[in-house]
Structure formats: structure tokens, C-alpha cells
Amino acid sequence: MDATQAQAQAQAQTTATATATAGAYKVAITEQKKGQVLLFDRTAGFTDANVLWSFSTGNAPGWDHPFEVRFRxxxxxxxxxxxxxxxxxxGRAGIVDVTSKPHLTRADLMWSARITSYPHSIERVPRAGTVVVAGxxxxxxxxxxxxxxPATLKEVxxxxxxxxxxxLWDDQNELLWVTGGxxxxxxxxxxTLRAARLEKHGRDITIAGNGHDIQPDYARPGTLLVTDxxxxxxxxxxxxxxxxxxRMSYVKSYVRHAGGQAMWTADxxxxxxxxxxxxxxxxxxxxRTRPGAQIYKARLYTTRFH
Structure with missing residues (x-):
């Protein structure tokens, strides 16, 4: 086998590995045109026939433009x-039981709250039971x-x-990470419970501007991925x-799977x-393209914090 053949074989093996890794997870998208959160297999086409799970709002006032989905x-x-x-x-924040049925609507909400500060993200802190929304x-x-x-959640x-x-909750260090500006x-x-409160901890990290997303880097424990x-x-x-x-323009979400693949969305x-x-x-x-869609974020379907 000459060098060219060896390189081609290595490339084929790399491609096969990447394809296998790609099939090992599911992807959720926030689709703003129709007010839907949709779940797909990574390797399937992002078509209606391939939707594995969904939440639809009907684009009711306050429920249009889904910005965030997070599984816990x-x-x-x-x-x-x-x-x-x-x-x-x-705006609205809401929680649903993913396992109750495959296609959910606002009638299936376990909890929701009106939030007028343009809510872009939400996280749950385990044990404390706290939910934090970024306006x-x-x-x-x-x-x-x-x-x-969750129906007893109240703003405190x-x-x-x-x-x-x-x-984003960091269960390794028991910290809530926030980005903005x-x-x-x-x-x-x-x-815990109704007595739970946030207290600033540690020194701030400065970035160039308009911090937008924060996710675990599942391929590199101990690090996070932040976008502006x-x-x-x-x-x-x-x-x-x-x-x-x-460096990329107007990236809305970015994450890296444990297998090494990066996934992102942009405007x-x-x-x-x-x-x-x-x-x-x-x-x-x-x-993966869903023709006519307006995809804001793409999330790995995982309940892992890191």
C-alpha cells in the first residue's frame, strides 16, 4: 500500500467513525417560524416524518419564538x-414531562410563568429545585x-x-454560569426550596461582547463553550x-459532542x-436542513451537565 492509498484508507476510517458517532445522539431544535421544539436523530433528515418528539405552542401571544430547550x-x-x-x-418559561407522550402542547405544561424581560434561556438546579431564567x-x-x-415554582x-x-448549571463545581454582554x-x-437564593461567586471573565450561549464541552471535561x-x-x-x-458571524448556539463533533446554529x-x-x-x-425553518438553537438530547 503506497502513501496515497494509506491516506485514503485513513480518511475513510475517519469518515466511518464520524458517521457512527453522528448516529449515536439526538438533536433538538427551537424552530421559531411555527413555534415548535422538535427532536430528531442526528443522521435522519429533519423532516416532519422524522420528528421523534415535539412541543408546539401554536404561536400564542408570549409563546412565539422558542429560544431555549434544555433536558434535565x-x-x-x-x-x-x-x-x-x-x-x-x-415571554414565557415552561416545563413539560418529556416521557408523557411524543407530541405535546401548552395543555401539557407542568409549570409556566410569564416573563416580560425577553427570556432567552432557562436552567434547573438539582437538589435545590431552583429554576433560573435569563431575561x-x-x-x-x-x-x-x-x-x-414544579407547579409550585414561584419567583423569589x-x-x-x-x-x-x-x-448553565455546573454540577462539578456546583456553580451557575451566566453569560451576557x-x-x-x-x-x-x-x-433550598423557597429559601434558595443566588450569590455571586468568583471573578468575572471578560469576553469581546454580546455573550450569547453557554454549553458544556462534552469532549473536554473541565471546559465550557461560550459564544458571542x-x-x-x-x-x-x-x-x-x-x-x-x-470565529463565525452571529452564532446562536454551539456545542461539542463527546465523540468530538461540533454542532452550531447561526443567523x-x-x-x-x-x-x-x-x-x-x-x-x-x-x-441538516429543514427547508423554510427558522432555527434559533440546536441542543444535544442529553440530561448531562458536563
Whole structure:
């Protein structure tokens, strides 16, 4: 075998590995045109026939434009989905039981709340039972329950945070990470149930601007992936440093699977009023397009925090 043949064989093996890895997970998208959260196999076409699970809002007032979906495990209910929706001045946060049935609507909500600060992201803190919503205008909303039932969630704290766009729980360090504007910041959660409160912890990390998304890097434990309007950063959680690893315009979400594949969404036309395009991009294994869709974020279907 000559060098060219060896290189071709190695490339074929790499492609086969990437394809196998690509088939090992599912992808959820927030589709803003029709007000839907949709789940697909990574390697299937993103068509109606291939939808594995969905939540549809009917684009009711406050429920249009889904921005976030996040899957988390609970002892009482199993897997739940946390979601945010809305337009400036009128939005909603909601929780549903993912395992109850394959196609859900607002009638299936376990809990919801009206949030007028344009909610872009939501996270649940285990044990404390706290739910934190990032209102992209200027604040964090902290909801706490009286027991294990999400229906008892009530807002107990509001914190100023300009342009808050994303929240993520770090179960390794028991910290809530938040990004927005030029900051990446962490909070401790003190207390449980209705006594839960956020307290700022550690020094802020500065990025170039308009922090947008924050996700685990499943291929690199100990690091997070943070985006702003033109960059993707790798954040070392211990050193609290941010290193630019990619430059791309108007990236809305970015994550890396444990197998090494990166997945992201971006706004292809910043001149219009639409916040996303019809394609989810992957570093290997081929992109996926849903014609006519307005995809804001793409999330791995996983309940893991890191």
C-alpha cells in the first residue's frame, strides 16, 4: 500500500467513525417560524416524518419564538424539558414531562410563568429545585418550589444582569454560569426550596461582547463553550480563562459532542427580523436542513451537565 492509498484508507476510517458517532445522539431544535421544539436523530433528515418528539405552542401571544430547550432528569418525573419563548416585552418559561407522550402542547405544561424581560434561556438546579431564567434585557429570574412539584415554582429573587442570554448549571463545581454582554459570571445557590437564593461567586471573565450561549464541552471535561456575536470561546472553569477557538458571524448556539463533533446554529441574514436559518451545522458527518425553518438553537438530547 503506497502513501496515497494509506491516506485514503485513513480518511475513510475517519469518515466511518464520524458517521457512527453522528448516529449515536439526538438533536433538538427551537424552530421559531411555527413555534415548535422538535427532536430528531442526528443522521435522519429533519423532516416532519422524522420528528421523534415535539412541543408546539401554536404561536400564542408570549409563546412565539422558542429560544431555549434544555433536558434535565428529576427523581419524581424522570426527564423534563425546560423551555423559553417570546418577543420583547412578552415571554414565557415552561416545563413539560418529556416521557408523557411524543407530541405535546401548552395543555401539557407542568409549570409556566410569564416573563416580560425577553427570556432567552432557562436552567434547573438539582437538589435545590431552583429554576433560573435569563431575561435578555436586563435580569435573572430565580424561581423556587415549595416541594418536588414544579407547579409550585414561584419567583423569589430577581438579579440585575445586562443582556443576560444564557445560564448553565455546573454540577462539578456546583456553580451557575451566566453569560451576557461582555461577561461570563458564576453564582452559588444558597439554600433550598423557597429559601434558595443566588450569590455571586468568583471573578468575572471578560469576553469581546454580546455573550450569547453557554454549553458544556462534552469532549473536554473541565471546559465550557461560550459564544458571542462573532466568536466561540473555550472557557477553562478552574483557571477562569476564555480562549477563542472559532470565529463565525452571529452564532446562536454551539456545542461539542463527546465523540468530538461540533454542532452550531447561526443567523445567515442579520438584515432581516429572523433570528436563525434553516440549517444546523456539524463539523463532520454532514449538515441538516429543514427547508423554510427558522432555527434559533440546536441542543444535544442529553440530561448531562458536563
Amino acid at each position: 432528569e428529576t427523581q419524581r418525573y424522570g426527564t423534563i424539558a425546560l423551555m423559553t419563548f417570546g418577543k420583547p416585552g412578552e 435578555s434585557r436586563d435580569r435573572l429570574h430565580v424561581f423556587a418550589p415549595s416541594g418536588s412539584d 429573587q430577581t438579579l440585575a444582569f445586562t443582556k443576560a442570554h444564557a445560564v 461582555t461577561l461570563v459570571r458564576t453564582y452559588r445557590v444558597k439554600g 456575536s462573532h466568536r466561540v470561546y473555550s472557557v477553562d472553569k478552574t483557571a477562569r480563562t476564555a480562549t477563542v477557538i472559532a 445567515p441574514d442579520v438584515e432581516d427580523s429572523v433570528w436563525g436559518g434553516s440549517t444546523v451545522r456539524f463539523s463532520t458527518g454532514g449538515d
